[in-house]
Amino acid sequence: MRRPAAPSRQEDALTDLLKAKTSEGAQEMGARENTTARELRSEIGGVLRLPEGVSLDPDDINYEAPDDETMILNLGPSHPSTHGVLRVMVEIRGEQVLRTKPVIGYLHTGMEKTGEELMYQQGATNVTRMDYLSPFFNELAYCLSVEKLAGIDVPERAGWIRMLMCELNRISSHLLWLATNGADLGALNMLVYGWRDRELLLSFFEKVTGLRMNHNYFRPGGVAADIPDGWRDDVAAICDTVLKRMDEYDNLLTGQPLLQNRMSGVGALDASTAVGLGLTGPLLRSTGVAYDVRRDFPYLYYDEVRFDVIVGTVGDCWDRFAIRFNEIRESVRIIRQVVKAMPNGDYRAQDKKVTPPPRNRINESMEALIHHFKLFTEGFRVAPGDAYVPVESPRGELGCYIVSDGTSRPYRLHVRAPSFANLQALAPMARGAFIPDVIACISSIDPVLGDVDR
Amino acid sequence: MSEVGATEPTGPNEAAAPEGPAPLYGCPVTERFGQRTVHADRSRYLALMEGLYKDGFEACIGVCGVDYLTHPGRDLPAGVEAERFEVVVELLSFSRKERLRVRCQVPAGDPVVPSLFDLWPGSEAHERETFDMFGIRFSDHPDLTRILMPEDWEGHPLRKDYAPAHVPVQFKEAPK
Numbered sequence: 001m002r003r004p005a006a007p008s009r010q011e012d013a014l015t016d017l018l019k020a021k022t023s024e025g026a027q028e029m030g031a032r033e034n035t036t037a038r039e040l041r042s043e044i045g046g047v048l049r050l051p052e053g054v055s056l057d058p059d060d061i062n063y064e065a066p067d068d069e070t071m072i073l074n075l076g077p078s079h080p081s082t083h084g085v086l087r088v089m090v091e092i093r094g095e096q097v098l099r100t101k102p103v104i105g106y107l108h109t110g111m112e113k114t115g116e117e118l119m120y121q122q123g124a125t126n127v128t129r130m131d132y133l134s135p136f137f138n139e140l141a142y143c144l145s146v147e148k149l150a151g152i153d154v155p156e157r158a159g160w161i162r163m164l165m166c167e168l169n170r171i172s173s174h175l176l177w178l179a180t181n182g183a184d185l186g187a188l189n190m191l192v193y194g195w196r197d198r199e200l201l202l203s204f205f206e207k208v209t210g211l212r213m214n215h216n217y218f219r220p221g222g223v224a225a226d227i228p229d230g231w232r233d234d235v236a237a238i239c240d241t242v243l244k245r246m247d248e249y250d251n252l253l254t255g256q257p258l259l260q261n262r263m264s265g266v267g268a269l270d271a272s273t274a275v276g277l278g279l280t281g282p283l284l285r286s287t288g289v290a291y292d293v294r295r296d297f298p299y300l301y302y303d304e305v306r307f308d309v310i311v312g313t314v315g316d317c318w319d320r321f322a323i324r325f326n327e328i329r330e331s332v333r334i335i336r337q338v339v340k341a342m343p344n345g346d347y348r349a350q351d352k353k354v355t356p357p358p359r360n361r362i363n364e365s366m367e368a369l370i371h372h373f374k375l376f377t378e379g380f381r382v383a384p385g386d387a388y389v390p391v392e393s394p395r396g397e398l399g400c401y402i403v404s405d406g407t408s409r410p411y412r413l414h415v416r417a418p419s420f421a422n423l424q425a426l427a428p429m430a431r432g433a434f435i436p437d438v439i440a441c442i443s444s445i446d447p448v449l450g451d452v453d454r
Numbered sequence: 455m456s457e458v459g460a461t462e463p464t465g466p467n468e469a470a471a472p473e474g475p476a477p478l479y480g481c482p483v484t485e486r487f488g489q490r491t492v493h494a495d496r497s498r499y500l501a502l503m504e505g506l507y508k509d510g511f512e513a514c515i516g517v518c519g520v521d522y523l524t525h526p527g528r529d530l531p532a533g534v535e536a537e538r539f540e541v542v543v544e545l546l547s548f549s550r551k552e553r554l555r556v557r558c559q560v561p562a563g564d565p566v567v568p569s570l571f572d573l574w575p576g577s578e579a580h581e582r583e584t585f586d587m588f589g590i591r592f593s594d595h596p597d598l599t600r601i602l603m604p605e606d607w608e609g610h611p612l613r614k615d616y617a618p619a620h621v622p623v624q625f626k627e628a629p630k
Binding site: 026036105279296386388414420453454 | 486487489491512513514515516518520521524525528529542544548551553555571574575576577578579580583587596597599600601602603604605606611612618
């Protein structure tokens, strides 16, 4: 059989097409001679916030590596250790990382644009899909923002239900983080345990909301349905089990020197870098800055429960591990107080402008039917203005900025995603580290790519 | 269908009554829902931000854009001229436990704003996103490229004159 001497023109065209499709151009990390000093500095993760009176000197950037000794390597976008479709470009010399640049946008679905097309009561369906590991927090930020703009009073019980679900969600999110963090560092047994325990919480969510993820349970004005009978027993069982298991994981992980060595001293950040980069959540608290939206800007009824804000000292992966680990216990503590304090009453506002009539009223009342029809075809209008409401999600400050123009749809919906901002910490964390340490750093940032790209 | 929360003053400028909060660095301040907002235009923007940074706003929590193309008659305090775009910056002070929002007017003809990178390096990704979504350029930004959209994308998706696209669906049995 004769083989063709040269690839056909069609094959050439295909190769060209593939080349064009896989390039992100200027978004990618370039060679050093094509990179400006300022960009280089942020990729190196050098001192970003310069002291008073010091200006940036382009020759000041110390890189001892000539170009022929370094190579640029892609991590991801499809790799389990990147927690989704995160692509990290690193410049390495041997095993050592010199520069880091995350390239994102592979999961961008234009949810902010979609949010402008949806009515206020539909919006929660949209935002719940952003950070898919902590959907309740997305809904909460969105609903609080809409309620602030529209001046809706939420009944007390709805607020406490929201707190209950959020704290349970924080546990499930941190458990998943424990699982994936274990897997990233080679403690594969933890992967199984973490998913197993998360299942406990997801099945409770399913019982309450009907769905395991993307619940659309918080609506402007309250929650979609009351928590089902017997919830106290379920929650008590979850709390007991989680606490017991956390003690087991303490034995399994915390006391294990192999895991400690993989994390302690790796990816250390100092407080001024963390504050300058706008980091929030466990990443910021690991550097010793005790900032927690729940305590500093209380929303719902967080000022009526007692809990500790866990902070670290060194700011390395080990601190972040300890913070998340103990936040699970703090969440259990909050949940137990919520269970005690849960008041009776309405689970959604009796404001007919925002709350649809109950389903059985629609069958017998013409007015209820009209009311229902009007609400779901036209929605409710919100007075013009803008509001930003932050909440403390498991990853940090999640805020929703809504601009209203007086119609029944948000004029602009912006979500301040914690993962998006926290990802900027990767370059300073990974500086000088080895490739396996970069994996540990990515893992300890805990980015959810649905949240990063929205 | 009636308006919820319509207890606001009806006149456009009544919210900025003389007894409102004191201006900051020559920029008028408004307060609503317990949230303070400073309104700036481009000429005063950088001086205002430098002042606020020195005042103890250590962290820039977020930067986003708004395109007011189809909602021109919004409430703004006296002395601030409405433009098509706004850059909205959320600032946070840990020491003072305070939040502040800065809304900067950006004209459509020349949408360029100074970057906040030198004050808050964390604004870098947010500004890239704003550039990507609105086409607002940030001068002196270290790496002003698209961040969420592909590099060869045309247009800026969150602008109001950028229509959401519909992909036509062709059913097999439907007449052509």
